Amino acid sequence: MSEMTAGAKAGVERVWTGGCACGGVRYEITAQPGPISFCHCGQCRRQHSHVGAYTTFPRDALRRVKEDTLAWYASSDRARRGFCSRCGSGLFWEGEGNPNVDVTAGSLDEPTGLCADRHIWIDFKEDYYDLPDDGLLRRASTDPDNHSKVES
């Protein structure tokens, strides 16, 4: 238990760890990650080749322990996406001037102990699947809270 809590911020029960498939990128999260958002936007669709799944938290709570193979792609004029250049694993989304960072849910080590709370950018959803009847919030690009939630 002491290993799991070492480095965690005050009031946080554990440290979350994660990384890519090949081990070239490893990270730690020392704050409570926000609930998972499923992103149906076109950029997530192209890069992840399906729905994006992200957790959001303050940037200073992300410690990149190992980043030998980390590469970045400027996916728009205001954001960049981080991935492993050796194994192709999708890892991070950073918005310019945004105090928070998004980490892909799939790159977290299991068990995450996290839950999802919403679908965002649903008006850009692809045609080969339906939004599940899962009771989660649904937000479109025109909604003011069309973004993931950060735990206070």
Add this chain to the structure above:
Amino acid sequence: MTAPLPGGCLCGGVRFLVTERPMGVVNCHCGQCRRFHGHVGAYITVPRETVFFDADATLAWYRSSAKAERGFCARCGSSLFWKGDGNPLVDVAAGSLDQPTGLATLRHIHVAGKADYYAIEDGLERFPADAPEPP
């Protein structure tokens, strides 16, 4: 619908055309797909010879297991292909296909490896590992 399926990565470095219509899309919940895609993998399966590349300068391959490789764009990180050694078929990631696809999701496989942060709620058939081969 018999139209071929164009597709590619986020940055355009990889562009291809799939000339054979697959049965549909299969969602894979295994741990390797989860790391690669950042969430569930969603794939169509087609014969390798039905995938034609218009551009592949940025296509890179990673040997993800003793028996398979995964293709991705080295410039934008798009997760694109799963290719088993000696397998005449190739899996093409569904989200890399241009819209509209006219396809539907068929089933879920490797659900025994599913992560804890989501549930499978769509009522489609689930298989703990691979789906059985069709008769």
